[in-house]
Amino acid sequence: MGLPRTLVNINAYESGVSYLGVIAEFEQPKLAVATEDYRGGGMVGAVPLDKGLEKMEATLTMAGHETALIRKFGSTSVEGVRLRLVAAYRADDGRPAQAVEIYIGGRFTEIDMGKDKPGDATEHKYTAALNYYRRVVDGRTEMEVDMVQGVFMVNGIDRYAEIMAILMG
Structure with missing residues (x-):
């Protein structure tokens, strides 16, 4: 029987500056394949095509x-x-803690400064549209997406390499 690994703590860095003790929360990007339904002649139903x-x-x-x-x-x-x-991330079952590093690149599209009231906590929320995402678990890159450079790596396999090889001729 195993127990789930849950977040124990987090830190953020930007331009080499550590935000330890300042970062309150990080909402990770949703990873989703864009699809379009297609049904051709003779098909019983539609299938989602990868877009x-x-x-x-x-x-x-x-x-x-x-x-x-x-x-x-x-x-x-x-x-x-x-x-x-x-x-x-750590599970309370004796397994060692797991290191997860997330690298993101993009631009802030929104800053929500929230409410300011003397004596109350101040929170600012930064929303970033991303062109780059990389997730490294215990030193191993599990996923990397570079929208501009045409990189879509999952578990060490570049799922877009064949297309980029054709384009780069």
Whole structure:
């Protein structure tokens, strides 16, 4: 019998700056294959055809006012901000803790400054549209997506390599 690994703690880095003790929450991007239904002559029903990946978005909540992050808003580059999240997951069954690193690149499309009230906690929520995502578990890259460079790696297999090889001729 096993127990689930759950998040014990997390840290965020941007431009080498650690946000340990400041990061309050990280909402990971949803990973989804874009599909379009197709039904041709003689088919009994529709099948979903692979049309690439859906757009990715992540949200970072900071427990405080972080000027350096606010200054990243409005970037004219699709790669306006690069973040590295480091998380520790542990199961209470004696297995060692698992290190999970998440690398994201994109731009902040929204900053929700929330409400400010003297004596209350301050939280700012940063939403980022992503062009890059990489998930590393215990030092092994499990997934990497680079929307601009045409990389779609899962478990060490580049699922888009054949297409890029054709395009690069």
